[in-house]
Amino acid sequence: MSFKPLGSAIVLALSMLTLAGCEQAEKSAQQVLDKAAQSAKQAIDETHKAAEQALSDAAGSGVGKDKKTDDSAKQAESSQEI
Template identity: 65%
Template structure:
């Protein structure tokens, strides 16, 4: 029984060290996944912003052309 106790303590300590090392590895892996998710989210936001800017630019361009056409029609009618 004495030998079992003397083997048990180092075994418990070794298992504790392995579990801590495993937790550290799991933490690093989780952090890497979070970083990748954050990067993907940033890219999605940037793409959405570009699309919104383009849509706004297109809408203003069409409205701007309509306003210029209306001004030109008014000027030609006055003459």
């Protein structure tokens, strides 16, 4: 009968170790998820900046091209008039 308290103590100790291990695993998993979320946010921010830059470049180039096209058209018209 003296084994009952000893067995209960062992079961309790194992339960506590299991819970402590689960808490550590949960903390590690949370850290991994936080890092993944941070990396994803950084990738989204960089993609957004690149898209804005590409849009800005395209808008800037488009205006310049239209002006050059207009100038070329005016030169062609004046050449035809002569």
